[in-house]
Amino acid sequence: MSSSDGKIISVVGSGLIGRSWAMVFASGGYRVKIYDNQPGLAAKALAEIRRQFGELEEAHMLRGQLKASEQLALLSSHDDLAQALEGAFFVQECVYEDLAAKRSVFQAVERLVGGDVILSSSTSCLLPSNVFSQVQDRSRCIVSHPVNPPYYVKLVELVPHPDTPDAVMDTAHALMTQVGQAPVRLKKEIDGFALNRVQYAVIAESWRLVQDGVISVRDIDLVMSEGLGMRYAFIGPMETMHLNAPEGLEDYLQRYREGMQRVLASFGPVPQFSGEAADRITQEMCALIPGEQQHLSSRRERRDQLLMALSKMKGQH
Numbered sequence: 001m002s003s004s005d006g007k008i009i010s011v012v013g014s015g016l017i018g019r020s021w022a023m024v025f026a027s028g029g030y031r032v033k034i035y036d037n038q039p040g041l042a043a044k045a046l047a048e049i050r051r052q053f054g055e056l057e058e059a060h061m062l063r064g065q066l067k068a069s070e071q072l073a074l075l076s077s078h079d080d081l082a083q084a085l086e087g088a089f090f091v092q093e094c095v096y097e098d099l100a101a102k103r104s105v106f107q108a109v110e111r112l113v114g115g116d117v118i119l120s121s122s123t124s125c126l127l128p129s130n131v132f133s134q135v136q137d138r139s140r141c142i143v144s145h146p147v148n149p150p151y152y153v154k155l156v157e158l159v160p161h162p163d164t165p166d167a168v169m170d171t172a173h174a175l176m177t178q179v180g181q182a183p184v185r186l187k188k189e190i191d192g193f194a195l196n197r198v199q200y201a202v203i204a205e206s207w208r209l210v211q212d213g214v215i216s217v218r219d220i221d222l223v224m225s226e227g228l229g230m231r232y233a234f235i236g237p238m239e240t241m242h243l244n245a246p247e248g249l250e251d252y253l254q255r256y257r258e259g260m261q262r263v264l265a266s267f268g269p270v271p272q273f274s275g276e277a278a279d280r281i282t283q284e285m286c287a288l289i290p291g292e293q294q295h296l297s298s299r300r301e302r303r304d305q306l307l308m309a310l311s312k313m314k315g316q317h
């Protein structure tokens with residue numbers, strides 16, 4: 001028996017992220033009950049997942065040990081919340097990024113499940129202490145923040161509520177690992193978690209460099225895709241420093257400490273991301289990739305194909 005046998009996970013909210021979570025959990029052998037408060041949407045999500053499973057199987061990209069038909073058989077759709085939660089040991093909430101909506105969902109969920117059920121939110125930007133403020137027993141609450149699309153980009157940020165004990169973090173970590181995601185633990189909550197704080201630092205400096213006429217939109221994106229990004233798909237900034245000096249990190253700091261401090265001290269203020277600079281940068285971007293749907297869709301498709309290939313390659317390392 002595998003640890004997933006017969007175990008049920010409820011996914012609340014059947015949009016982009018809810019569907020992806022359902023696919024990831026089913027790939028690990030879990031039974032997944034999908035609920036949406038818009039009648040019929042959960043069933044539609046299931047139909048979309050059926051289509052995607054078929055395509056993935058054909059492309060030999062289906063995750064997990066089970067066939068597409070076997071994974072599909074683990075999924076069910078529900079228009080009734082109580083029915084969708086029955087028997088679940090873990091609830092993954094994926095409703096709109098709206099504090100009031102999430103609070104009311106967790107209040108409703110808490111009334112319908114036992115005290116040992118883990119309540120997990122997919123929120124990108126809301127703090128656990130806000131999301132779970134109306135839950136009575138917050139010790140079973142956690143944020144499991146995925147990266148889009150979670151099927152190919154496996155990082156999950158696990159963020160505790162101040163009342164969340166290690167045991168709950170451990171259970172979520174084990175579950176995410178077992179279904180093939182790459183969980184990381186934040187030791188305490190912080191606005192933006194880790195991923196968006198790092199992402200926003202990169203966006204801010206890229207923006208300032210383009211805004212100040214130092215570099216073009218095309219070239220700053222190449223700095224990432226042909227430069228930093230090449231190694232960041234495999235090693236992070238800490239290991240990068242450790243490997244980039246003959247004697248490791250201590251040596252790196254001795255050589256580059258002053259330079260890093262000098263450059264960092266020259267960074268400008270937080271950009272406004274609006275007004276004349278935003279118009280100019282948007283125009284420059286749209287000259288490269290026009291903003292019409294057909295262009296954006298084809299670039300998104302390209303991105304997902306590339307991520308799929310990279311994810312396959314990383315799986316072999």
Ligand SMILES: NC(=O)c1ccc[n+]([C@@H]2O[C@H](COP(=O)([O-])OP(=O)(O)OC[C@H]3O[C@@H](n4cnc5c(N)ncnc54)[C@H](O)[C@@H]3O)[C@@H](O)[C@H]2O)c1
Nearest residue numbers: 013014015016017036037094095096097122123124146148
């Ligand atoms: N899209 C991303 O890139 C991304 C990445 C990481 C995390 N997230 C987070 O995941 C969550 C979901 O995002 P998404 O992109 O899937 O949104 P979405 O708009 O695609 O889907 C939201 C779904 O929730 C349903 N819903 C709304 N209120 C509900 C309720 N009370 N009960 C049940 N279902 C309800 C909607 O009908 C809809 O189907 C958000 O918190 C978002 O911040 C999104």
